[in-house]
Amino acid sequence: MQRNGGGVGASGQPWVLRRVRLTWLSFMLFFILVFFPLIAHYYLTTIDEAGGPDKRIFGPRPGGELCEAKHVQDLCRIRESVSEELLQLEAKRQELNGEIARLNLRIEACKRSIDSAKQDLLQLKNVISQTEHSYKELMAQNQPKLSLPVRLLPDKDDPGLPPPKSxxxxxxxxxxxxxxxxxxxxxxxxxxxxxxxxxxxxxxxxxxxxxxxxxxxxxxxxxxxxxxxxxxxxxxxxxxxxxxxxxxxxxxxxxxxxxxxxxxxxxxxxxxxxxxxxxxxxxxxxxxxxxxxxxxxxxxxxxxxxxxxxxVSPLVHALSEPNFLEVPPQVPVKRKYLFTFQGERVESLRSSLQESPPQSFEEEMEGDPPADYDDRIIGTLKAVQDSHLDQVLVEFTCKNPQPSLATEWALCGEREDRLEVLKASTFALVISPGDGQLVASAGCGMRLFEALEVGAIPVVLGDHSRLPYHQHIRWSEAAILVPKARITELHFLLRSLSDNDLLAMRRQGRFLWETYFSTSENVLNTILASIRTSIQVPAAPIREEPAQEIPHKAGKLAGTDANLADNGDLDLGPVETEPPYASPRFLRNFTYTAADTYRTWNRAPGPFHLFPHTPLDPVLPSEAKFLGSGTGFRPIGGGTGGSGKEFQAALGGNVPREQFTVVMLTYEREEVLMNSLERLNGLPYLNKVVVVWNSPKPPSDDLLWPDIGLPIVVVRTEKNSLNNRFLPWDAVETEAILSIDDDAHLRHDEIMFGFRVWREARDRIVGFPGRFHAWDVNHQSWLYNSNYSCELSMVLTGAAFFHKYYAYLYSYVMPQAIRDMVDEYINCEDIAMNFLVSHITRKPPIKVTSRWTFRCPGCPQALSHDDSHFHERHKCINFFVKVYGYMPLLYTQFRVDSVLFKTRLPHDKTKCFKFI
Structure with a gap:
């Protein structure tokens, strides 16, 4: 039997040959139908472009003689129909693409409109929520708002108070x-x-x-x-x-x-x-x-x-003001003499005290004094001088004694000679008058004044004396008050005091002298302040600097800065954007006067001004915010705490909610300024931006300012001065100020972290770039240093938070000589602010994050790159030390990073800040 694969067909031909012939015919037919028309069209088109077809070879173009062939007529007709349909389809496609583009634009516009409407809705919901919350807090307080009482003046002929007995x-x-x-x-x-x-x-x-x-x-x-x-x-x-x-x-x-x-x-x-x-x-x-x-x-x-x-104290400087630069420095602590006293006792002419008042003051002081310790004082002080245990200077006779009251110790010589001795004295003895009925005398007041002026710590012998303004000033912080009966123990007492205590007393004495006694203006202010404090009337509010705004056009939508770090799945603030919220003002007016008298009189800047708020206000205990005093508080997790998500949703902390104001100083760098303002877009808890335009040339008319969703107030200045950075502008409505240069480049999470840290250290400067003051051993002076170091003493105010309270002190209380030097060098304003805050608080600043610089990449070169910049800052530091009388800056050896930073957390917990 034969296999079917090798059989023969009915025609007698092998089956394989028949199959091959059919395949070949099919291929030829396919070639004729598909490729021949294309080849013919190609050649015809090519010859036509070259000058026309050669009819001897090709004959007429398709549609003519070529298409007369029966086997290609249908193909040509199909080709023409397909080409026409393709052209129609291409036109339809382009029309549809245009319609799609127009619809996409409308979709994007609708999306932006929806997003804007959502933001407006969230803002309105948040305003309603905040209003409801504030209303509930107000109702929970159960403390109605009080209006000011109507002032009723008595009649001119009012009989007044009933007369006293005497x-x-x-x-x-x-x-x-x-x-x-x-x-x-x-x-x-x-x-x-x-x-x-x-x-x-x-x-x-x-x-x-x-x-x-x-x-x-x-x-x-x-x-x-x-x-x-x-x-x-x-x-x-x-x-x-x-x-x-x-x-x-x-x-x-x-x-x-x-x-x-x-x-x-x-x-x-x-x-x-x-x-x-x-x-x-x-x-x-x-x-x-x-x-x-x-x-x-x-x-x-x-x-x-x-x-x-x-x-009151004597009016020593009546028309002339003291030169603070000539006041001797407060260090070294120990001076040449342990103590000094120069005086001559004025013998009394009165025989005995009268029971009834005499006819005149001179008659009252006549006669012999009662038993006193003056002889014992003379003997004891001479014994100390003869012992040579310490170098002291005591003189009980004068070549040129000044006129004094009876029983009082007369001053010796001229004022300049006395000051030279006191400059070499650690302590200056002030012996009260021998007559105990003379409770205050101008002679003792003069000795006290001169001792404080040159930094000799007063030692007042006699507990019956009344020192100036003793009702308000705690003299024990600036002077040693010793009863005369302890004269034999005085030497031991003075030697037992530590250097820390001595410098604290000398510094307090310098404050009292500068604030209350140094000038005639201070003397009158102190007299009136004493009466005002005694009757519990608050001081006049300190003035603010009126902000003269420069009109500007806001037309550029602020985008998102690509350099800002991704904070992961965490927001930096509440989901609903907070509406602008100004810090409460003047809530403690009467507390300052009625309950805080000690601090206002014995701590800088004194009792002469009423501040809208200070960084020294008391803090409630933690449970108070949940038990009756929760006004304004926003505890994390409602009080339960939490990690990143709960943390970012509320400010928490120990004080009520608040916002901060960015104060940005600029000078003719419009592009840099616009970029910096754009970077503030979407920053949580930002109240507004105050741009201090430090140039006499106004901004360009065609300059479009970014729209960051918050007010940008551009303030005109009277002159180009770096001191303008710290003026207390009335446009600043928050306690917290973020002072920032126009070329500073900070991420949002860094700013938010710095703000939260400042809220827990309100009396200090909290910022990013740290610097320190270094001691020059060769020249025995101070240097400004910006090298990497494990200690720092300054935080530059080109990127730092501070309380507005210090803007008032810098502009109106700090010695004018410092502001003058800042204007002279166009430099050192940040050093001056660090000096001021450390002088007031006796605390170092706080550095946050690992940043050592804050300049934006690619910004124009700043003045700080000039070599003379550092030489000027060296001079500034030493000059400021001379003005203050000592170096106020203090070192610190730590910086602040966020809680849970680099901590391994469970999967259901998140960091407070991802990169800090």
Whole structure:
């Protein structure tokens, strides 16, 4: 049998050959139908482009003779139909693509509109939520808002208070009319013109001139006596002329009662007696002053009314101001002499004290004093000097003693000679008068003033003496107060004090001298502040710098900076964007005056200003925010805590919610500025941006500012000064300020971390680039250093948070010489701010994150790249040290990173900050 694969067909041909022939015919037919028309069209097209077909070879074009062949007519007709359909399809495709592009544009516009509407809706929902939350907090407080009381002035002929039993029984409660001084009055003070009363012509011309100049600059002075709370009369020091003797006590009393607003008893009057000498008159001793208080440097016990009259210091610098650069430095601690005293005892001429008041102050001081320790003091101090255990200088006789009161120790020689001795003294002895009834004397006041001026720590012997403003100033922080009975232990006591305590006392003494005694303006301010504090009226609010805005156009949408780090699946703030929220202001007005008197009088800057808020406000305990005092608090997780997601949703911390203001200084770098502003887009807790335009040339008219969803306030400055960075602009409505250069490049998570850290250290500078002050051993001076170091003492304010409180102090309280040097060098303002904060707090700044610089890549070169920049900063540091009298900067050896950074966490927990 044969296999089917090798069989023969019906025609007698093998089956394989027949199959091959059919395959070949099929291929030829396919070639004719498909490829021949294409080849023919190609050749025809080519020949046509070359000049026309050669009809001898090819004949007519398709559609003509070529297409007359039957086997290609159908193919040509199909080709033409297909080509036409393809052209139609291509046109249709292009039309559809255009329609798709237009629809995509409409879709994108709709998406943006929807996103904007969603943001507006979220903003409105958040505003409603915050309003409801605030309303609930207000209702939970159960403390209604109080409006200011209406001020009612008494009639001019008001009989006033019932008279006290005697003039010596006067106290504020019995002799001062509080009705004229409501808490909200602002403490208006009317000062009598010295030409309006007859004895005004006898007043020391220098004292009078200094007093008048100080009155003109005082913010409390009013020329409307009908609204005045206090009436001030300058009564002395008087000068006696041969042709015109001083008025007698009776005449003086009569003239006082003739003052137009005396109102029969002189209530709410203050008689100010200022003297430039160690021997001062006490011509008011036998004058009945009624209910008028007295402010002078000399008082007898029978005359002084505790809590009513004021002990003031002598007016040493009447018209001239002290040169703070000539004040000796506070270090080294120990000086040549352990202590010094130069004086000569003025023997008393009085035989015995009288039971009834004498006719004059001089008669009162006549006679012998009662038993005193003066002889024992002389013997003990001489023994210490002869022992040579320490080098001391004591002299009990003078070649040129100054006139002094009886029983008092007269000053020796001229003021310049005394200051030279005190500059070499660690301690300066101030021996109280031998007569215990002389509770205050100008001689002791002069010794105290000169000791504080040059940094010699006063040692006051005698516990019966009243030091200036002792009701408010805690003198034990600046002076050693020792009873005379302990004179034998004085040497041991002075040797036992540590250097730390001595420098703290010397520094406090310098503060008291500069703030209260150094100038005539300070003397008047202190007198008025003492009265105002005693009647519990708050100080006048410190002024703010009005922001003169430069109009600008915001038309450029801020994009997302590609350099900003991805924070993973965490937001940096609440899901709903917070509306602008200004920090509460002046909530502790009366607390400062009524309950915080010690701090306001004994810590810089003193009691002369009322601040809208300070970084020193007390902090509630943790449970208070959940038990009755939760106003404004936003605890993490509602109080349960949490990791990254819960942490980012609320500020938490120990103080209520708040926002911060970016203050950016710029000078004619518009492109750099615009880029920096764009990088702030979407930054949580940002209240607004204040751009300090430091150039006299305004911004370009065609400059489009980025729209970051928050106000950008462009402030015009009077001159190009780096001090403008720290002006307390009224446009800044938050306690927290982020001071940032226009070329600083910080990520959002870094800024947020710095803000959270600052909230826990509100009294310090918290920022990113750290620097330190280094000691130059060869030149015995300070250097500014920016090298990498394990210690730092400064944080540059080109990228740092600080409290607005320090902007007030920098601009209005810090010595003017420092601001002048900043303007001279156009440099060092950041060093000056670090000096100020460390001087006030005695704490170093806080550096956050591992950053050592903050400049943006590719920005134009800054001034800090110039070599002279560092030389100027060396000079600045040493100059500032001279102004302060010591080096305020303190070292720190740590920086702050976020909790849980580099910590291995379970899968259901997240970091606080991913990269910090």
């Amino acid at each position: 003039a010596r029984a006067c106290r504020l409660r019995s002799c001062f009319d509080y009705a004229r001084c409501p808490l909200t009055s602002g403490f208006p003070v009317y000062v009598y013109d010295t030409g309006s009363y007859s004895w005004g012509e006898y007043i020391d011309p220098l004292v009078k001139q200094a007093f008048v100049a100080s009155v003109k600059s005082n913010i409390y002075i009013t020329d409307n006596p009908s609204i005045a709370c206090l009436y001030v009369v300058l009564v002395g020091e008087l000068q006696e002329f041969p042709s015109s003797p001083l008025p007698s006590p009776a005449e003086l009393e009569k003239q006082l009662k003739a003052l137009p607003y005396w109102r029969s008893d002189g209530h709410n009057h203050l008689l100010v007696h200022l003297s430039r000498k160690s021997l001062t008159q006490n011509f008011l001793y036998n004058v009945s002053t009624g209910r008028a208080a007295m402010a002078q440097s000399t008082f007898l016990e029978q005359q002084y009314r505790e809590g009513f009259d004021l002990v």
